[in-house]
Amino acid sequence: MLELGADEYAKYPFMADAGQYLKDKGFPLVKFGTDPDLKPSVEKAFHRLKVSTEGGIYKSELIDGQASKSYVLEIEVFSFLLAIVLIKLTGMHTLTKRFALAEARRAEQHLEKDLGKASEKSKIDLAIKIIHDLFGIEIIKRDDFFEIPVADYLKHSTSFHEREWKLINRYVKDGKVLLTPEKTVRLIRKELGTYIGSKINNAPTPPMIPGFENMVNELISICKKLTPSYTTITGEYPPCIKHAIEVLEKGENLPHSGRFMLATFLLSKGQSVEEIAPLFKNAPDYNQRITLYQLNHLAGTSGSGTHYSCPSCEKLKTQNLCFAIPECDNIINPIQFGKKRI
Amino acid sequence: MQENDIKFLEDTFKKYYFDHFDLIRVPNRTSEREFGFQKFNSGMTRHISIKDDKELHLLLMKNIPSDVYCSNACYSFPNLPMNEKDWKEADLIFDIDAKDINLECRKNHTISKCNECNEISTNMNSCSKCNSIKLEKKSLPCKNCINASKNEVLKLSNILIEDFSIPQNDIHVYFSGNEGFHVYVYNSQFQQLGSKERSELTDYIMFHGAIPETFGMKKIKPNRLTFPDFDEKGWRGRFSKEVYGAKSKRSKIITELIANGYSSFQKTLDDLSDKIGAKIDPNVTMDIHRIFRLPGSLNSKSGLTKVFCTDLTKFDPYLEASFLNEKLVEVIANCPIRFNLKNTKFGPYFNEKVSVPTFAAVYMICKKLATIS
Ligand code: SF4
Ligand SMILES: [Zn+2]
Ligand SMILES: [Zn+2]
Numbered sequence: 001m002l003e004l005g006a007d008e009y010a011k012y013p014f015m016a017d018a019g020q021y022l023k024d025k026g027f028p029l030v031k032f033g034t035d036p037d038l039k040p041s042v043e044k045a046f047h048r049l050k051v052s053t054e055g056g057i058y059k060s061e062l063i064d065g066q067a068s069k070s071y072v073l074e075i076e077v078f079s080f081l082l083a084i085v086l087i088k089l090t091g092m093h094t095l096t097k098r099f100a101l102a103e104a105r106r107a108e109q110h111l112e113k114d115l116g117k118a119s120e121k122s123k124i125d126l127a128i129k130i131i132h133d134l135f136g137i138e139i140i141k142r143d144d145f146f147e148i149p150v151a152d153y154l155k156h157s158t159s160f161h162e163r164e165w166k167l168i169n170r171y172v173k174d175g176k177v178l179l180t181p182e183k184t185v186r187l188i189r190k191e192l193g194t195y196i197g198s199k200i201n202n203a204p205t206p207p208m209i210p211g212f213e214n215m216v217n218e219l220i221s222i223c224k225k226l227t228p229s230y231t232t233i234t235g236e237y238p239p240c241i242k243h244a245i246e247v248l249e250k251g252e253n254l255p256h257s258g259r260f261m262l263a264t265f266l267l268s269k270g271q272s273v274e275e276i277a278p279l280f281k282n283a284p285d286y287n288q289r290i291t292l293y294q295l296n297h298l299a300g301t302s303g304s305g306t307h308y309s310c311p312s313c314e315k316l317k318t319q320n321l322c323f324a325i326p327e328c329d330n331i332i333n334p335i336q337f338g339k340k341r342i
Numbered sequence: 343m344q345e346n347d348i349k350f351l352e353d354t355f356k357k358y359y360f361d362h363f364d365l366i367r368v369p370n371r372t373s374e375r376e377f378g379f380q381k382f383n384s385g386m387t388r389h390i391s392i393k394d395d396k397e398l399h400l401l402l403m404k405n406i407p408s409d410v411y412c413s414n415a416c417y418s419f420p421n422l423p424m425n426e427k428d429w430k431e432a433d434l435i436f437d438i439d440a441k442d443i444n445l446e447c448r449k450n451h452t453i454s455k456c457n458e459c460n461e462i463s464t465n466m467n468s469c470s471k472c473n474s475i476k477l478e479k480k481s482l483p484c485k486n487c488i489n490a491s492k493n494e495v496l497k498l499s500n501i502l503i504e505d506f507s508i509p510q511n512d513i514h515v516y517f518s519g520n521e522g523f524h525v526y527v528y529n530s531q532f533q534q535l536g537s538k539e540r541s542e543l544t545d546y547i548m549f550h551g552a553i554p555e556t557f558g559m560k561k562i563k564p565n566r567l568t569f570p571d572f573d574e575k576g577w578r579g580r581f582s583k584e585v586y587g588a589k590s591k592r593s594k595i596i597t598e599l600i601a602n603g604y605s606s607f608q609k610t611l612d613d614l615s616d617k618i619g620a621k622i623d624p625n626v627t628m629d630i631h632r633i634f635r636l637p638g639s640l641n642s643k644s645g646l647t648k649v650f651c652t653d654l655t656k657f658d659p660y661l662e663a664s665f666l667n668e669k670l671v672e673v674i675a676n677c678p679i680r681f682n683l684k685n686t687k688f689g690p691y692f693n694e695k696v697s698v699p700t701f702a703a704v705y706m707i708c709k710k711l712a713t714i715s
Contacts, residue, residue: 150543151535154535155535158538158539164555168546168577169555171578172577174505289385
């Protein structure tokens with residue numbers, strides 16, 4: 001584990017073990033509900049959460065002048081830990097997600113700054129160490145760039161949809177990908193969010209703390225308003241899927257990638273392997289046993305147990321399987337076609 | 343396939359496995375691999391585990407398979423059903439096939455066999471006798487096609503060595519026994535990658551999905567200084583060599599590229615993937631649970647051996663992958679295309695009884711262009 005100083009904890013509060021930290025500092029949770037001296041930390045936690053529900057990143061007061069520096073640092077860490085307590089008390093999953101994301105962004109800003117500090121070796125080393133400890137990625141600083149092994153890069157980048165993140169659009173040299181500090185940090189953003197999210201999920205839920213009730217209720221009602229819902233406005237399949245079905249119906253050959261798309265699409269729409277299999281029976285090389293085997297494999301009922309999802313529009317474009325129409329605007333995966341966010 | 347053809351192939355394959363067991367390479371970490379085999383005219387048997395050479399030898403002699411396979415993956419329990427195997431890692435494998443390169447000459451050495459009436463013709467779309475469209479295509483790849491495949495193998499190994507720093511020793515090239523090559527990469531940083539990541543690797547290798555910005559071209563106010571230099575490494579360097587042609591033309595071509603604009607630049611990139619990208623079959627590389635033809639085993643599509651290529655440029659599959667004996671056999675051949683095996687020319691044969699060496703007979707029977715008379 002890392003040896004962190006106070007201002008490192010303030011920057012990266014998720015590195016602290018929540019309950020333990022408060023205990024070490026001698027503050028039992030219940031005191032925060034009643035002790036007026038501790039009220040600022042609680043208010044800050046509440047504020048921190050609210051900002052995250054609005055999609056913002058809360059601004060810390062690390063160099064605030066009015067209180068002693070150590071006091072502010074303490075509040076920074078306390079408010080983070082208390083925010084987790086509040087989230088646990090609301091039991092709202094949306095809150096976890098939004099908060100984790102916002103906090104990841106915040107930490108990201110610090111990491112980026114630390115990594116970019118060409119002169120301060122200790123800051124860079126710390127940032128590199130944090131990345132290593134949290135994600136197991138070995139990064140090396142060379143000139144203005146950070147080098148990451150291609151395999152590690154791929155593990156983290158494949159969930160990005162922007163084309164600039166494709167390996168082909170990166171500078172690859174000697175088995176390493178070269179990244180700027182900004183991109184390095186962006187690469188692990190999602191894991192940072194996941195990491196913080198898992199910290200929250202794994203934290204125990206305390207009994208209600210007297211004095212917290214109002215805040216908890218307010219957060220619950222904010223969340224309820226937030227939760228987006230999707231409604232299906234059309235039962236139509238997207239053009240890529242329609243095209244694939246047509247090809248098969250004509251008894252023409254649909255490339256493997258097309259079959260993969262079709263099968264994963266229909267599986268994600270809740271169709272069963274048995275319902276999907278007949279679609280392929282006109283294929284010139286149809287073999288019932290193999291088809292069922294492959295479909296089960298995709299569905300995750302056999303094979304590795306991993307459930308394969310429908311490829312993104314981006315991917316399908318590169319495979320010449322996309323036949324976009326205006327209704328395809330703003331979607332990144334065929335399964336979103338025909339749904340509207342309300 | 344007819345009884346006596348099967349009998350003949352089985353006898354010949356059995357003898358091959360008896361005489362040439364030394365050609366078969368048991369993979370490293372043998373006991374962690376999944377093996378499988380197919381017999382003539384019957385289905386696949388998979389999920390077999392084998393501990394060493396001896397056991398493999400026994401399996402071959404006992405079953406006389408038409409094809410033998412082995413996984414690129416290592417598992418804790420290779421003989422259990424798929425979802426219980428416990429996948430550990432997999433060698434990176436690439437498949438390069440003349441079929442996918444699809445050269446002009448291909449149609450000159452491809453034959454269609456009608457599944458309805460067995461007529462053999464050079465018509466690609468429908469049977470010339472009964473008009474059925476259920477055609478089975480058989481190609482007897484020419485030198486041209488083999489050379490083109492080799493060229494793709496070289497492109498691929500260059501990328502692997504230069505961009506990914508993979509030592510030449512860890513790249514093994516095999517002739518597939520039919521129309522192409524299998525390239526194995528051992529001990530790389532990619533061993534543990536899943537399908538999604540491997541598919542991203544294939545896009546890189548195939549030069550798929552490049553955007554103009556990567557090569558210095560911006561939508562607004564493009565800057566000459568960000569365009570690739572002629573001697574750069576990786577794709578920027580390969581781009582330079584292909585697009586500028588020569589160092590001296592760089593400046594002039596950049597001016598042109600900028601003048602033609604962003605979308606034309608994108609088009610250039612898209613067209614480039616055909617020329618500078620290596621033509622691999624991405625689905626093969628993506629699949630981390632596949633079983634692959636075992637090196638040293640026979641390919642039942644041709645009777646040729648999947649052999650290790652020590653010197654790819656000199657490699658001649660029709661000489662170096664043909665290990666069957668020369669004993670003469672009588673067959674009824676319907677093979678309208680000439681082919682060359684072990685420095686001997688055969689065909690064309692038009693539904694006639696001929697006496698040919700075993701290796702040639704097997705080749706034609708495997709391609710369904712002859713039967714034992
Ligand atoms: S944009 Fe997406 S949904 Fe629309 S056709 Fe293309 S791949 Fe299909
Ligand atoms: Zn016919
Ligand atoms: Zn050819």
